[in-house]
Amino acid sequence: MELHLLPLLSVLAAAWVAGAVATRLGYPAILGELLIGIVAGPAALGLLQPDESLTVLAELGVLLMMLYIGLEIDLSDLRRASTPGLLAAAGGFIVPFVLGYLAVIAFGGEPIAGLFVGIAVGVTSLATKSRILVDLDLLDTRIAHVLMAGALLSDTATLLIFAGILGYVELGTVDAGGIGLVAVEAAIFFAFAAVAGWKVIPWMGTVIRRYAADAKSLHFLVVVAIGLVFAEAAELAGLHAILGAFIAGLVITDTTFSQRPMRHTETVLQDISIRLLAPIFFVTAGFEVSFDVFRTDLALLLTVMVVAFAGKILGTALFYLPSGRGWREGITVGAGMNGRGAVEIVVAGIGLEAGIITTEIFSILVFMAITTTATVPLFLTWGVEWLRRNGELEKGSSRRRGAIVIGAGPTGRLVAGLLPGPVTLLDGNQYRCRRAKRQGFRVINGDALDEEVLRLAGAADVRELVAVTPNAEVNVLAAQLARDLFGMPETKVLLPSSASPAMARIVKNLDAGRLFGNGTDIEAWDQHLVDERATTVTVSASDVNRRDGSTLVLAVVREGETILFVEGMELQEADEVVMLNKTGGGEVLPVPM
Secondary structure: OOOOHHHHHHHHHHHHHHHHHHHHOOOOHHHHHHHHHHHHOOOOOOOOOOOHHHHHHHHHHHHHHHHHHHHHOOHHHHHOOOHHHHHHHHHHHHHHHHHHHHHHHHOOOOHHHHHHHHHHHHOOOOOOHHHHHHHOOOOOEHHHHHHHHHHHHHHHHHHHHHHHHHHHHHHOOOOHHHHHHHHHHHHHHHHHHHHHHHHHHHHHHHHHHHHOOOOHHHHHHHHHHHHHHHHHHHHHOOOOHHHHHHHHHHHOOOOOOOHHHHHHHHHHHHHHHHHHHHHHHHHHHHHOOOOOHHHHOHHHHHHHHHHHHHHHHHHHHHHHHHHOOOHHHHHHHHHHOOOOOHHHHHHHHHHHHOOOOOHHHHHHHHHHHHHHHHHHHHHHHHHHHHHHHOOOOOEOOOOOOOEEEEOOOHHHHHHHHHOOOOEEEEEOOHHHHHHHHHOOOEEEEOOOOOHHHHHHOOOOOOOEEEEOOOOHHHHHHHHHHHHHHHOOOEEEEOOOOOOOHHHHHHHHHHOOEEEOOOOOOHHHHHHHHHOOOEEEEEEEHHHOOOOOOOEEEEEEEEOOEEEEOEOOOOOOOOOEEEEEEEOOOOOOOOOOO
16 A cells, blocks of 8 residues: 555645534534545536545554553543433433434335444534533533543444444344354454453553653554554454554553653544544545435435434433422533434444445434534523523532642642632651641641652542742742642642743733732741741732732632632622731731741
8 A cells, every 4th residue: 555645745735624614613623624525626616636545544543542542531431420420421312313213114124224323413522512511611511521421421332332233233134143253253352452451451550660650652653552452352252453452442441550651642642633633533434425315315314313302301300300400400411412424424434434424424424423513502502591690500510629729838738728628738858747737637747749749639539729839930840740730620720929921921821820929928928927027817809908018818708618719700799708918017027937
């Protein structure tokens, strides 16, 4: 096979432009990639054409993409999936799956094609979730957590059902002995995956952490090799390679390898798969679409679209009712789960390649995915506003709770006492740590820039990191480590007056809150507290006066919730403000804290 560079460059350029436009409009890049493949491919303009080398690269891209998706899904999240999430996933899959299957049968289609259509309309791909949930300020709401749990369960179930259908198709006929053999082969594969994930891969991780803990290239090669081994094992078991790659990602947990090189590995894998190779697959998938479906199967196309859209919302809402959270929330969750994307197109593409579905059915599934996914931003926004108007948009319960406060000086201890939930103080100074322990805090004595120290402090499980040391570099770098290595949802840092503009830019790029406003001299306030020349007071928002430098606003109590004060926070009339007040004069002298 000869690698033809011009078709490759053309497809990559088209994918990049179309993906960027789609992202700018608030949609996942995959929509743009599919559309450009349809419009610029053989179905319309004919500017892009199929090529054997593109097919090979596209298949590799899909394998690596499924490995990456598996790495991003935490098995513990699946085990902890809330009951509402389970109900939403079940209703959002079962109802459209059944309706999709019946629609194909009603139009005279084959049962196996009906099963594939059912899977495709049942899939939930929240490719748009990150941007939409951030834009709507929903990351810490209950519906966001339900959407996440529903998507994880739905995608995992889809791949397992898909594997079963492929095993059946391999037989060609209904034969008890053959079905039994397929089941045994599948069981052997899952047993292999379980043993490898339980014993072999953790052992490899231990060896690598001992002898090459910071070898980023080695970690990347090992992870990709594991993915390819699992993909080949799945093929040998009569399943599809994408299932093997996905399972490989699932069994590589957060604790298998060192956090820093694994974050690097995930970033590189994301760049190679989702940003480079997988777009080739989605553009070339558009090559297979035929506009003839609008002439020959328009009724089936419209039926599948209606079934996919209405079945997802109504099924989710119906199954969601036993959660006791209301039909409005069920409909809103269903609207959010209506997006389809990567997994559905991959499954449909494999079905087309295997001859299980026709080009017409494949085209219907692609147009359905594009249409329903395009509705998600509009209908989710409408649903959220509907819940807000009725007072039903509730904060969710996340498994991440509490905070790590870096800096156990007097002000740090004061800040820690204001935070809700379990709080851990982290400091390298033993004297400050002993003082904090005597006040009843959980304390870790160590370097805040050490990955293992952060892990010991519980960085993988807490929601917020607050850095209040006098050292701007330590504060910023600790926040960066917490975000990059442990996915910390919230970070707040103190930038003293001596902080450089570069530090301020990093804080902005991290989207971290800047504590107490600009130029806070935390050492001076620590000294005031040691000398008992500063006291905490709680006043109404209208009584706050920060112009004379004699006060330091620490936190705002709003609707019963205490929130640390950060730069740019606007005080509301009903707020209560917790702040430090100077109570006397005198020169500030350094003392042990």
